Amino acid sequence: MVNSDSPIKDPWQILEESIIYYYDRPLGTVAACDPNTAPLNYDQCFIRDFVPAALVFLIKGKTDIVRYFLVHTLKLQIKERQLDFLEPGRGLMPASFKVIHEEREQYLKADFGDHAIGRVTPVDSCLWWMFLLRAYVKATEEYSLAHTPEMQKGIRLIMELCLSARFDMYPTLLVPDGACMIDRRMGINGHPLEIQALFYNALRCAQELLLDNPENEKINQALNNRLTPLGVHLRHHYWLDLERLNIIYRYKGEEYGENVLNQFNIYSDSIPYADLSEWLPANGGYLVGNLGPSQLDCRFFSLGNLVAILSALVTQKQAEAILNTIEKKWNDLIGFMPMKICFPALKDRDWQLLTGCDPKNRPWSYHNGGNWPVLLWLLVAASLKHNRPEIAEKAIEIAAQRLPQDEWTEYYDGKNGRLVGKEARKYQTWTIAGFLLARELMDNSQCLSWISHN
Numbered sequence: 063m064v065n066s067d068s069p070i071k072d073p074w075q076i077l078e079e080s081i082i083y084y085y086d087r088p089l090g091t092v093a094a095c096d097p098n099t100a101p102l103n104y105d106q107c108f109i110r111d112f113v114p115a116a117l118v119f120l121i122k123g124k125t126d127i128v129r130y131f132l133v134h135t136l137k138l139q140i141k142e143r144q145l146d147f148l149e150p151g152r153g154l155m156p157a158s159f160k161v162i163h164e165e166r167e168q169y170l171k172a173d174f175g176d177h178a179i180g181r182v183t184p185v186d187s188c189l190w191w192m193f194l195l196r197a198y199v200k201a202t203e204e205y206s207l208a209h210t211p212e213m214q215k216g217i218r219l220i221m222e223l224c225l226s227a228r229f230d231m232y233p234t235l236l237v238p239d240g241a242c243m244i245d246r247r248m249g250i251n252g253h254p255l256e257i258q259a260l261f262y263n264a265l266r267c268a269q270e271l272l273l274d275n276p277e278n279e280k281i282n283q284a285l286n287n288r289l290t291p292l293g294v295h296l297r298h299h300y301w302l303d304l305e306r307l308n309i310i311y312r313y314k315g316e317e318y319g320e321n322v323l324n325q326f327n328i329y330s331d332s333i334p335y336a337d338l339s340e341w342l343p344a345n346g347g348y349l350v351g352n353l354g355p356s357q358l359d360c361r362f363f364s365l366g367n368l369v370a371i372l373s374a375l376v377t378q379k380q381a382e383a384i385l386n387t388i389e390k391k392w393n394d395l396i397g398f399m400p401m402k403i404c405f406p407a408l409k410d411r412d413w414q415l416l417t418g419c420d421p422k423n424r425p426w427s428y429h430n431g432g433n434w435p436v437l438l439w440l441l442v443a444a445s446l447k448h449n450r451p452e453i454a455e456k457a458i459e460i461a462a463q464r465l466p467q468d469e470w471t472e473y474y475d476g477k478n479g480r481l482v483g484k485e486a487r488k489y490q491t492w493t494i495a496g497f498l499l500a501r502e503l504m505d506n507s508q509c510l511s512w513i514s515h516n
């Protein structure tokens with residue numbers, strides 16, 4: 063059982079103190095309030111970081127902050143087509159923003175990755191925004207907010223941006239490296255799972271929220287046409303279990319034509335089949351990290367797999383297999399802090415080539431196999447969705463033992479997540495919010511319907 067007497071240093075107050083205001087009204091939360099580290103851009107409100115905090119506020123009936131956030135971040139979305147094509151694409155939403163005070167005026171300054179380290183594109187922002195808008199209307203039943211002309215236009219622009227034809231042959235989204243929670247080079251360019259799962263989820267949210275009217279007709283049709291092939295593609299080509307591993311292991315290369323088995327020309331020497339054949343539990347499986355020509359990235363990425371469960375991108379059976387994998391590979395995927403952002407870490411020459419020798423992303427650190435407590439809420443939600451409360455309880459118990467003492471660390475390092483992250487911030491808002499949300503979900507499982515699909 064979860065010990066409710068653990069010495070929690072009032073995380074609610076820390077969350078409250080992280081709130082930022084715009085014209086005296088609460089609008090979002092800063093990424094971190096670590097008094098001992100230079101803020102860089104952690105004093106900004108990140109769209110992805112605000113999601114767990116927003117869900118906590120919704121559960122607690124503090125709906126205004128979420129509404130205000132949705133309305134004002136929508137205003138930051140790129141609305142016009144730029145003639146010089148030097149601006150970000152129409153529909154894109156910023157990674158983060160801050161409130162600038164100028165004499166008596168205030169305005170929001172957005173970062174579309176044009177200031178961020180590595181100039182990474184925040185592809186996931188608009189997808190998380192859709193996730194939150196749907197959660198808001200489900201929680202408040204204020205469907206009229208999503209039905210305003212401004213919101214409908216915003217959703218349409220996001221859909222147009224995602225669904226427009228580009229240089230690509232797959233139903234998935236082609237994106238640059240670092241376009242999501244992992245916002246540094248980590249060899250996840252192409253068709254990374256995290257973006258695909260969020261994309262699938264966003265399509266499902268848009269399906270619910272877009273009105274059936276002549277203005278939306280084309281986009282409604284386009285998104286309906288995309289959902290099925292996207293789901294089929296991911297459930298089939300990204301799925302890895304012992305049965306699939308056996309098939310891939312015996313793949314023939316150089317097959318040409320429409321009905322070949324090895325469509326992506328995967329050479330089994332390129333995947334760690336010996337390790338995988340030992341590691342994969344008999345009743346387990348998961349969605350791999352990426353797929354492209356002669357490329358199957360077999361790393362386990364937690365966020366993508368958990369969102370795939372919540373959005374019902376994977377079947378019931380696959381969802382259970384993913385949860386079995388987490389349960390059976392507990393030491394690898396959870397260890398001393400739920401949970402690993404990805405497993406295993408890139409090492410040696412892979413680390414050099416795929417991260418660009420990034421010292422922050424050394425093996426088993428930060429994005430490269432670090433443990434991120436923010437992922438706890440997703441693990442808890444996915445476990446509860448499939449009636450596995452024991453996974454959720456155990457994970458919360460582990461987190462509760464360390465997070466308050468470690469002052470709500472951003473991430474942990476080491477193969478088993480036992481070290482406080484080398485450059486991790488303390489008082490990281492989404493660590494606090496993710497923990498509070500995980501506990502709230504245990505007591506308010508009806509809220510699961512705001513963030514999941516059947």
Ligand code: GLC
Binds near residue numbers: 108110242243244
């Ligand atoms: C790091 C994380 C990113 C997060 C940001 C602010 O850059 O990789 O996902 O949004 O910190 O917390």
